[in-house]
Amino acid sequence: MPTIRAASASLRLRSLDARYGLLGALLIAPTVLVFCTVIVYPLVSAIYLGLFSIYTPTMEGEWVGLDNYRRLLASGEFWRSLANNLIWTAGTLTLQIVFGILVALMLHRNLVFRALARSLVLFPYFLSTVVAVLVWRWLFNDLYGVLNHLLLWAGIVDLPVDWLGSMPNAMISLIFVGAWKYFPFVVIAVLARLQAIPDELYEAASIDGAGAWARFTDVTLPQLRDVLIVVVLLRTIWDFKEFDLIYLLTGGGPIIGTQTLPLMVYKEAFALNQMGGASATAVLMMLIMLLFMSLYLSRARD
Amino acid sequence: MSGYSSKGGITRRAALRGALALCAGAAGLKSLPARANTTIRWWSTQSSPEQLAAYRFQIAAFEAQHPDVRVLFEQTSDEGYPAQLAAAFAGGNVPNLVTHLPSFAVADYWQAGLLAPFDPVIESVGSDRFFAGTNRVYEIEPGVHAAAGIGNTAANMLWLRTDLMQQAGIESAPETWDELRAACRQMQGRGIYGAQLPYARNSATSLVIVCFIHGAGGQILSPDLDVAIDSDEAVDALEFYRSMRELCPPGATGYSWGETLGAFVSGATATGLYAGRVLVNVNTRNPRLAEHVTCVPFPTVSAGVPPWTFNDYPSVFIPADAPDLEMTRRFAAWLYEGEGYIRQLHATPGHILPVLQTAAEDERYLDHELVRRYRDEIALMSTSAAAGHNLGWESPEHRINVKAGALVNSGILAEMVQRVVLNEEQPRTVLADTARRIETIMNA
Numbered sequence: 001m002p003t004i005r006a007a008s009a010s011l012r013l014r015s016l017d018a019r020y021g022l023l024g025a026l027l028i029a030p031t032v033l034v035f036c037t038v039i040v041y042p043l044v045s046a047i048y049l050g051l052f053s054i055y056t057p058t059m060e061g062e063w064v065g066l067d068n069y070r071r072l073l074a075s076g077e078f079w080r081s082l083a084n085n086l087i088w089t090a091g092t093l094t095l096q097i098v099f100g101i102l103v104a105l106m107l108h109r110n111l112v113f114r115a116l117a118r119s120l121v122l123f124p125y126f127l128s129t130v131v132a133v134l135v136w137r138w139l140f141n142d143l144y145g146v147l148n149h150l151l152l153w154a155g156i157v158d159l160p161v162d163w164l165g166s167m168p169n170a171m172i173s174l175i176f177v178g179a180w181k182y183f184p185f186v187v188i189a190v191l192a193r194l195q196a197i198p199d200e201l202y203e204a205a206s207i208d209g210a211g212a213w214a215r216f217t218d219v220t221l222p223q224l225r226d227v228l229i230v231v232v233l234l235r236t237i238w239d240f241k242e243f244d245l246i247y248l249l250t251g252g253g254p255i256i257g258t259q260t261l262p263l264m265v266y267k268e269a270f271a272l273n274q275m276g277g278a279s280a281t282a283v284l285m286m287l288i289m290l291l292f293m294s295l296y297l298s299r300a301r302d
Numbered sequence: 303m304s305g306y307s308s309k310g311g312i313t314r315r316a317a318l319r320g321a322l323a324l325c326a327g328a329a330g331l332k333s334l335p336a337r338a339n340t341t342i343r344w345w346s347t348q349s350s351p352e353q354l355a356a357y358r359f360q361i362a363a364f365e366a367q368h369p370d371v372r373v374l375f376e377q378t379s380d381e382g383y384p385a386q387l388a389a390a391f392a393g394g395n396v397p398n399l400v401t402h403l404p405s406f407a408v409a410d411y412w413q414a415g416l417l418a419p420f421d422p423v424i425e426s427v428g429s430d431r432f433f434a435g436t437n438r439v440y441e442i443e444p445g446v447h448a449a450a451g452i453g454n455t456a457a458n459m460l461w462l463r464t465d466l467m468q469q470a471g472i473e474s475a476p477e478t479w480d481e482l483r484a485a486c487r488q489m490q491g492r493g494i495y496g497a498q499l500p501y502a503r504n505s506a507t508s509l510v511i512v513c514f515i516h517g518a519g520g521q522i523l524s525p526d527l528d529v530a531i532d533s534d535e536a537v538d539a540l541e542f543y544r545s546m547r548e549l550c551p552p553g554a555t556g557y558s559w560g561e562t563l564g565a566f567v568s569g570a571t572a573t574g575l576y577a578g579r580v581l582v583n584v585n586t587r588n589p590r591l592a593e594h595v596t597c598v599p600f601p602t603v604s605a606g607v608p609p610w611t612f613n614d615y616p617s618v619f620i621p622a623d624a625p626d627l628e629m630t631r632r633f634a635a636w637l638y639e640g641e642g643y644i645r646q647l648h649a650t651p652g653h654i655l656p657v658l659q660t661a662a663e664d665e666r667y668l669d670h671e672l673v674r675r676y677r678d679e680i681a682l683m684s685t686s687a688a689a690g691h692n693l694g695w696e697s698p699e700h701r702i703n704v705k706a707g708a709l710v711n712s713g714i715l716a717e718m719v720q721r722v723v724l725n726e727e728q729p730r731t732v733l734a735d736t737a738r739r740i741e742t743i744m745n746a
Contacts, residue, residue, distance in 0.1 A: 055414060056388045056389075056391075056392050057387070057391030057392055057411070057414055057416055058391065058392070058415070058416065059392050140553075141553060142551050142552045142553030143551055143553065143568070143570050159552060160551070160552045160553070161552065162553055162555055162556075163553075164553070164555075164556050165501070165502065165552070165553060165554070165555020165556040165724075166555055167724075250556075251502075251503060251504065252503065253502060253503035253504075253555075253556075253720065254502075254555055254720050254724050255503060255717050255720045255721060255724070255725065256503075256717070266385070267713075269388070270385035270388045270389065271384060271385070271711040271712060271713065272708065272711065272712055273388055273708065275392070
């Protein structure tokens with residue numbers, strides 16, 4: 001009898017386990033479903049489409065295997081776009097971090113109208129990209145732009161500068177506008193961390209004879225390390241795949257001087273109507289970003 | 303159970319009931335019969351305030367005749383339509399009607415089987431009311447029209463400031479490139495540039511350089527659509543185009559149609575390459591120039607080469623998957639009717655030129671201040687546009703090029719210009735490379 005009872009109890013337990021397991025699966029099912037819909041499906045779809053030659057308006061085409069990838073890797077345009085992508089990302093990110101930390105340090109001090117200054121500094125980040133680009137295009141305008149008027153008035157140049165239509169001006173302008181638009185994100189993150197650094201650390205450093213620069217390099221920067229790692233990670237991802245700002249400001253020109261990989265994806269998909277080529281470019285872009293992120297995170301962990 | 307918690311807030315249960323009631327209400331609202339049973343979505347690249355007013359008049363009149371129909375106007379742009387339409391076709395969410403796209407875009411969509419035959423609309427309007435040959439460019443397959451013209455445009459007229467010409471002692475309009483360059487040099491100064499040609503990486507630059515290659519006596523493709531751009535004439539065109547750079551504003555490297563128009567209308571340039579929209583814009587935005595503008599056919603390399611007018615043949619077409627095809631066709635025909643069509647033409651006198659002989663001769667069309675005032679200019683543009691061509695149909699001997707849209711959208715021609723002008727590469731080398739790239743697209 002005891003053996004039967006034990007077996008029956010064990011069966012009940014197993015059935016309970018199974019029911020709990022089923023309940024667990026049911027509870028996570030919505031999450032899995034959403035994950036598959038918004039991440040797995042588009043990803044698999046992009047990889048799949050990259051193996052076809054597809055005319056965008058009809059979405060019809062034929063299997064070409066890895067031809068799209070071979071064509072891309074053999075084309076100078078892909079490598080030039082990748083190089084532009086890296087220059088843009090590194091340039092704008094560096095300026096964002098430098099401006100962001102500087103402004104955050106300033107806003108951390110007891111300034112007059114500090115609250116107002118903190119609100120105003122966020123303005124570029126909140127501004128719609130389309131509006132920001134219109135404003136900057138107007139500032140850069142050759143005939144009526146304030147920048148050229150000031151330069152001509154100051155006698156720095158004899159003729160208006162072509163800010164967006166010639167190289168390297170176009171890339172420099174782009175990097176600068178990108179930094180202006182997105183540095184407030186760095187300010188928010190760094191300012192939050194600055195406010196959490198204990199004053200005792202600065203007091204101890206001062207007692208040890210550390211000057212302002214030494215306090216910044218030996219106390220502030222190490223304390224900002226964790227937040228900067230996250231900020232650099234996020235901003236690199238966002239800047240690498242930036243589309244609207246670049247497309248609206250230069251359209252990738254002159255020639256392909258400021259064409260980055262996202263613009264190339266767009267051009268393939270909608271200007272050349274080659275959805276397969278566009279998907280292949282997007283997949284390569286994702287792989288490149290994954291590679292950089294893995295390297296960055298492994299370095300950051302070390 | 304008052305629905306309020308002891309702390310005075312709303313209880314969760316009450317909130318849930320409220321939410322359910324809202325959902326039920328929304329579902330109920332959805333089941334109410336709609337006022338309009340049919341919605342016609344109309345896309346156009348032409349949407350200046352004056353044109354929008356004309357469209358609103360046509361839409362209101364049509365809706366008054368068809369109370370169960372609602373027409374929704376949505377604007378697109380010359381640079382943006384390829385992407386927007388590609389996405390619309392791919393997503394199966396096409397507009398009912400698209401107007402003012404160039405004929406070469408129509409050819410591209412037609413060859414992919416994306417358009418409905420337009421002949422029923424042409425018959426409904428009355429094929430004999432159109433100027434002879436107007437719709438030839440849309441007859442991509444013999445006997446079937448993919449679209450119809452809604453207007454003609456002489457897009458590359460040379461606009462001149464007669465006051466500046468007089469000041470510079472220039473007695474007659476330039477007829478050759480050398481004369482044009484000399485005139486621009488003479489008029490340039492005191493903050494005014496000689497010309498406003500586009501040098502950007504966009505469709506405007508692509509289409510304008512085609513005009514210059516033809517103005518040199520060359521062509522992009524032969525009548526049988528073999529690549530013919532790698533020629534001495536194209537070298538001449540590129541070298542002349544490069545020589546004009548110093549006479550254009552520095553920002554011309556970013557100019558599209560809008561900027562070229564703005565530069566001339568604002569008085570920043572002495573000459574301009576554009577269509578008839580200059581007239582309405584000068585008169586409404588810079589009236590002090592109104593007495594001093596005129597236009598002539600764009601000069602060519604020499605007197606022996608006749609002017610080549612770029613007419614983009616603004617079209618009307620219906621996507622094959624457009625819902626409510628019959629009502630859409632009725633609305634498409636309505637766009638050509640009586641006062642509505644004349645209002646469209648009056649919105650930009652001289653820019654969209656009539657394709658209906660009956661409209662061109664209509665007293666109501668002729669009785670407009672700008673049409674009367676610039677009668678000679680409009681007559682010249684009408685004649686030029688009627689004999690005009692574009693990349694999709696380069697000459698009467700040419701076959702319709704269904705790849706012209708792909709060529710323009712690829713940016714190959716604009717890049718060719720930028721390589722020669724901005725990078726200072728040798729035209730011959732760039733042309734050889736461009737010819738290869740064009741061949742790839744033509745063979746795709």
